[in-house]
Amino acid sequence: xxxxxxxxxxxxxTSLSLLNCLRRSPESESWTRLVELxxxxxxxxxYKYEVQESDAEDLVQEVLLAVSKDLAKFEHKGQxxxxxxxxxxxxxxxxxxxxxxxxRRREARSESDIDQRLADLANPTSELSxxxxxxxxxxxxxxxxxxxxxHFAANTWMAFYRVALKGERPRDVAAEMQISLNAVVxxxxxxxRRLRQEAEGLVESSSGFFVEG
Amino acid sequence: xxxQAIHPTRAELHSYGLxxxxxxxxxxxxxxxxxxxxxxETIANLSSNDTxxxxxxxxxxxxxxxxxxxxxxxxxxxxxxxxxxxPLAEHPRYEIVGLIGRGGMGNVYEARHRxxxxxxxxxxxxxxxxxxxxxxxxxxxxxxxxxxxxxxxIVTAYDADNAGDYHFMVMExxxxxxxxxxxxxxxxxxxxxxCKYIRQAATGLHYAYEQGMVHRDIKPxxxxxxxxxxxxxxxxGLASLAPExxxxxxxxxxxxxxxxxxxxxxxxxxxxxxxAEDARQADVRSDIYSLGATLYHLLSGRPPFDDGxxxxxxxxxxxxxxxxxxxxxxxxxxxxxxxxTRMMAKDPEERFQTPAEVAAALESLLQAIEPPQKPSPxxxxxxxxxxxxxxxxxxxxxxxxxxxxxxxxxxxxxxxTIRGTGKVVAIGPGTSQRAVELWISGxxxxxxxxxxxxxxxxxxxxAMRSDGAFGGEVMSVDLTDDTAGIFRILxxxxxxxxxxxxxxLRPGVRANCWIFTRSR
Numbered sequence: 001x002x003x004x005x006x007x008x009x010x011x012x013x014t015s016l017s018l019l020n021c022l023r024r025s026p027e028s029e030s031w032t033r034l035v036e037l038x039x040x041x042x043x044x045x046x047y048k049y050e051v052q053e054s055d056a057e058d059l060v061q062e063v064l065l066a067v068s069k070d071l072a073k074f075e076h077k078g079q080x081x082x083x084x085x086x087x088x089x090x091x092x093x094x095x096x097x098x099x100x101x102x103x104r105r106r107e108a109r110s111e112s113d114i115d116q117r118l119a120d121l122a123n124p125t126s127e128l129s130x131x132x133x134x135x136x137x138x139x140x141x142x143x144x145x146x147x148x149x150x151h152f153a154a155n156t157w158m159a160f161y162r163v164a165l166k167g168e169r170p171r172d173v174a175a176e177m178q179i180s181l182n183a184v185v186x187x188x189x190x191x192x193r194r195l196r197q198e199a200e201g202l203v204e205s206s207s208g209f210f211v212e213g
Numbered sequence: 214x215x216x217q218a219i220h221p222t223r224a225e226l227h228s229y230g231l232x233x234x235x236x237x238x239x240x241x242x243x244x245x246x247x248x249x250x251x252x253x254e255t256i257a258n259l260s261s262n263d264t265x266x267x268x269x270x271x272x273x274x275x276x277x278x279x280x281x282x283x284x285x286x287x288x289x290x291x292x293x294x295x296x297x298x299x300p301l302a303e304h305p306r307y308e309i310v311g312l313i314g315r316g317g318m319g320n321v322y323e324a325r326h327r328x329x330x331x332x333x334x335x336x337x338x339x340x341x342x343x344x345x346x347x348x349x350x351x352x353x354x355x356x357x358x359x360x361x362x363x364x365x366x367i368v369t370a371y372d373a374d375n376a377g378d379y380h381f382m383v384m385e386x387x388x389x390x391x392x393x394x395x396x397x398x399x400x401x402x403x404x405x406x407x408c409k410y411i412r413q414a415a416t417g418l419h420y421a422y423e424q425g426m427v428h429r430d431i432k433p434x435x436x437x438x439x440x441x442x443x444x445x446x447x448x449x450g451l452a453s454l455a456p457e458x459x460x461x462x463x464x465x466x467x468x469x470x471x472x473x474x475x476x477x478x479x480x481x482x483x484x485x486x487x488x489a490e491d492a493r494q495a496d497v498r499s500d501i502y503s504l505g506a507t508l509y510h511l512l513s514g515r516p517p518f519d520d521g522x523x524x525x526x527x528x529x530x531x532x533x534x535x536x537x538x539x540x541x542x543x544x545x546x547x548x549x550x551x552x553x554t555r556m557m558a559k560d561p562e563e564r565f566q567t568p569a570e571v572a573a574a575l576e577s578l579l580q581a582i583e584p585p586q587k588p589s590p591x592x593x594x595x596x597x598x599x600x601x602x603x604x605x606x607x608x609x610x611x612x613x614x615x616x617x618x619x620x621x622x623x624x625x626x627x628x629x630t631i632r633g634t635g636k637v638v639a640i641g642p643g644t645s646q647r648a649v650e651l652w653i654s655g656x657x658x659x660x661x662x663x664x665x666x667x668x669x670x671x672x673x674x675x676a677m678r679s680d681g682a683f684g685g686e687v688m689s690v691d692l693t694d695d696t697a698g699i700f701r702i703l704x705x706x707x708x709x710x711x712x713x714x715x716x717x718l719r720p721g722v723r724a725n726c727w728i729f730t731r732s733r
Contacts, residue, residue, distance in 0.1 A: 141272035164266055165273045166299045170257040185256045192232025
């Protein structure tokens, strides 16, 4: 039950996002989701900062614990990308602690190297930050795709997959799947809408797109 | 019931298609288009390009286990449609047969040219490398340059093309295994085998260098070995795409950049110190360093600096001497260890300055280790151990018409292949029999005999079939004590067509030469 199914199609649907779910239920289920969503990304970045595999898992836990502990205090303030920036700051802090306590031997070689790169990552306009942003979005969306998929009928998902992700023409997909064009168009719209909802506040380009009026 | 008279605006339909509408609006439109075909058509025809969808597409392409370098992981050919991006699958010229490999730069597919029915390999560049127009331009420019290269030790690039925003390189399909796979399977290689592979790679590199190209990503994974032991260098012209990702960042943070781009550039096990510092500094001597690190890996079963993080490795390349090969196994001749050390000198000035020097050094080492068997009597000439290049003169008559049949026949026999490269010295004499004299710096010249079949490929000569070769027979062999060999080639001109255009066949033109020695 590590699903996102907490929200049924209610009046409050637009405000439901994964981020809100995480914040509302800081219990075990939310933790599972947090781990599923973020562990791969964090692990990848720990490796970039030279954390060995043996230490990485502990550190992933530490970062995610810190996230889950402070999630309630996190204020989005409507800035795009605020969450991933916040997560990045936590990661940087943990990495600094880690290297400060772990490694005195680093002085022999380029000790300042990691510090410098951490400082670089902390700078929101650096190339590294840009890379973090991009990878964050891709990893989160990748996980969201997995999490959302079980909530749709196989046909609906396949139509969405082929049109939106594989770039096939709706007409071709309809013909091949022997469903109506309307079904294809609807499937794509529904799944995309769901993904946008889940991603809201987490992934930059998902928010602020609503055309009202 | 939806009011058919009031159609949603185009903007609303568009937003609906992208899943951007609030639930109420979305529901209303959903009901509307259930009845209203034109509006449904409109949505279907709208382009689905928006940043969120693009991100989803990129996300969907992340490898399943999300982490790690998939380079060198062989994959069984599969034609499951999920592996093939649709625009590619629908390409008018190429029919995808299956995925045959994944690499840092992108996936490689086996494909068939629909019209020519020629099997090729398509290297599809990861879209993140060619997102910017200038990167696309550069890719096509580099591919064009790479396509000029024609050498038996280089995987031939035919063309660059695209299917939608999938840009790919069309390459010779090589039925072989890359060296990284070979070492993974077999561990360290025998000395002579490793030297022969690297010597061939050096020959290919030198040819490219003479054409003004450096590779910049030489590593075992980029060296293919075919069934007959020929080494072919992969991915010329592609390395220039990778630094693009990196080069925007602040100079001085190079280690960080490289680390960041670690997934992009692969593990920096083979990168030269100067290239790690600034990719723009890389010249042919950086390739020599990487080739040296590759040779080290072939001989020891592991890269020169195996432990530690990316940064540690880069530091080691810059500051640490790799463990001497003699201490890792006891059958390494001192000369070989010295060659590797010189290839991997920290200072480019202290390395071999051209790949040809590397090839020559390895060649003379190979000669010393396993002197070629005494060839048959009429070639007689004592083998001089220190001879670097062999002089041989052969006269070859080429019967163009017999070419294809001839070549095919020899492939079926138990043969050895000898390769060389040379320059056309003179053309003539006569009209019925035209002769081409070639200086050739080849190897194993002592094995060449009269009657051996020869294939030649002149530089720049437009491809006839896939490799532009034409062939003939060695008329005589003459070996002297000099330091270079001469081939004398006689070509019978059957018709104007078969005689290479004087633009291609003229004094000074380079040629690649294959001699098929009968099993002996």
